[in-house]
Amino acid sequence: MKQKHLVVIGGGAAGFFTAINASAMSPGLKVTILEKSSKLLSKVSVSGGGRCNVTHACFDIEEMIRKYPRGMHFVRKAFHRFFTRDTIAWFLERGVALKTEDDGRMFPVTDTSSTIVECLLKEAALHHVEIVTNAGVSAVEAAAGDGNTGFYLHIAGREKLFADFVCVACGGYPKDARFEWIRALGHTIHSPLPSLFTFNMPGNAVTALMGISVPDAVVKIKGTNLKEQGPLLITHWGMSGPVILRLSAWGAKELSERHYHFEIAVNWLPRYTEHLLRQEWNDLRLQHAARKMHAGNPFALPARLWQYLLDQAGIDKEQRWSSLPGKQQNELMRLLTMQEFEVKGKTTFKEEFVTCGGVALSEVDVHTMQSKKQPGIYFAGEVLDVDGITGGFNFQHAWTSGWIAGRGVGSRG
Ligand SMILES: Cc1cc2nc3c(=O)[nH]c(=O)nc-3n(C[C@H](O)[C@H](O)[C@H](O)COP(=O)(O)OP(=O)(O)OC[C@H]3O[C@@H](n4cnc5c(N)ncnc54)[C@H](O)[C@@H]3O)c2cc1C
Incomplete structure (x- = not known):
């Protein structure tokens, strides 16, 4: 049987979590991360003052969802599948212990974000995730018309790439026009606005x-x-x-x-x-x-x-x-x-901390993160119209949605 191919667009927290968890669930699946810049996991590196505020020590879903000005009901359902304690356990199982500060923010005990970056890179390598940098996707075209299911990805300066499944984990964009290629997939985009x-x-x-x-x-x-x-x-x-x-x-x-x-x-x-x-x-x-x-x-x-x-x-x-x-x-x-x-x-802030806006949640199945408009397309992370206040809530959403999307694709691979 032909090997299925998942292409994840974006080498950030959500993209890596999707790729790793999809591969872990379905070792026969080919998984590729396309990252438009030359740097992987750049926000993981800089966040929390270089320490990476991985999540928040909140273990009650109803309390946790009150930290999300947008997407509260969506994350409630998602957290029933993968919550803060799962994040803590996931990293611990891979040798990364987290500690809690007085205000509830959780960081790696090493106090450096490179611990998280290295863990994710190591896991991706372990599961043979292919990583391509300097590969910005400009369009995703449904291949159905050619008698196929799947998608062709248009990448600046490269040949187009075929994927059976695509996970869009490109983060938030500060300008509405930059969402155009996602809108072209039939998705409604809530215009981005500064949130912090x-x-x-x-x-x-x-x-x-x-x-x-x-x-x-x-x-x-x-x-x-x-x-x-x-x-x-x-x-x-x-x-x-x-x-x-x-x-x-x-x-x-x-x-x-x-x-x-x-x-x-x-x-x-x-x-x-x-x-x-x-x-x-x-x-x-x-x-x-x-x-x-x-x-x-x-x-x-x-x-x-x-x-x-x-x-x-x-x-x-x-x-x-x-x-x-x-x-x-x-x-x-x-x-x-x-x-x-x-x-x-x-x-x-000079580099916008987090944007509000993104892909309308009503068009995404929270149980799999699959598009309701375009089967085979998945979403994870900040590209969705979810944003949290400061304190590790945005990363928790990235891990949760990435895990669900990864499992969603993995179960089909
Ligand atoms: C300075 C700073 C500090 C922060 N501190 C915290 C914190 O303490 N706690 C917290 O919870 N959150 C924090 N955040 C927010 C958190 O970093 C984000 O919510 C999280 O990184 C989102 O992950 P993501 O994978 O969805 O998106 P991103 O991390 O933005 O990753 C998306 C990736 O996709 C790539 N990409 C975009 N478009 C394309 C394309 N067309 N083709 C290919 N690749 C593409 C981008 O280059 C990027 O590498 C901080 C953010 C910033 C900027």
Whole structure:
């Protein structure tokens, strides 16, 4: 019987996982990875500051899916087949132990991404996966018309290649036009948008506090249901830190529609609402009565931030707590629990961390990752319209979808 051929487009995390797992399941299958650049697994190498944030120590599927602004229901089904504990076991079985940091992110114990890269390269070699670099696919053409099933892949500067099965694991593209060759297969593409970005506040006085980080703040985007809590960093152009990045991911579509012009309200004291703070305010005044406002900072906020809030409320730093006028007092309580800022623009990281958008999930069978439009075509990784917040969730999706696609093809090889 003729040997079947799987061609995986893309030599990233998802492509390698697909190729390795397909070969492992079906040793008779010929598997080739086509990578357009000269470098394999480049994002695995750079991610997590060169340590590779392989996954997240979350072992509850319902909790895990809440980290995916797009694709939540799709990944729920996929995680029932291959989840975080499977990723940990998969790498461990191949000699790579992972460790968990306090925030739940998991890294190889060696603290270097080269451990993951080497493991994947070794596994691919073990299973005789053929790897071709500098091979960018420009089109995939169904061969059915020639009396065949399968596909011809058009590769820049090379002869076209025949494949019985194709797995598209080309990652996310920042520009819509680059998805054209996938659209030509009959797939709907949700236009890519930046998903992790920081908020610009040009000319805002708060930027003078650049470098200050507040361990816990609540930020709400006004006029939406978007609200997040966590560490906030003030930068020279606006605000950043995990709470802002999470908001940017959840609000990727809504904020794009608003052309990145919107208002946020920051609660610098998440344990208080304005109402609760009012209730406790008299006690605070009594406790600190004799102290000058600038020295009596009862909330342990960074000193420069406290001084800035006093300035914003029009409070003289020599003012004592005992004689604080009602108007300034009200303003300070409001600023502490609901300070408003205008956001005008965003700053994305030099190399976009992750894009939102990609192949519409309704057109992909989550049990096999096979296209519902074009049987024989499979998808894995970031090319799908799935994206997670930071913390290892994007890699987990790459491993999960790669494993399912690999098994899906392997079972037919
Ligand atoms: C700087 C940075 C840091 C990150 N840190 C984290 C993190 O800490 N945790 C986390 O979970 N995620 C992180 N991510 C996201 C994570 O790296 C991606 O979600 C993951 O790599 C996606 O894997 P993939 O295989 O789907 O795509 P990719 O890794 O993008 O691989 C796709 C490959 O396909 C190739 N390709 C594209 N088009 C073609 C074509 N037409 N023909 C042939 N080859 C093609 C590309 O060159 C690329 O090598 C980070 C991303 C970046 C950029």
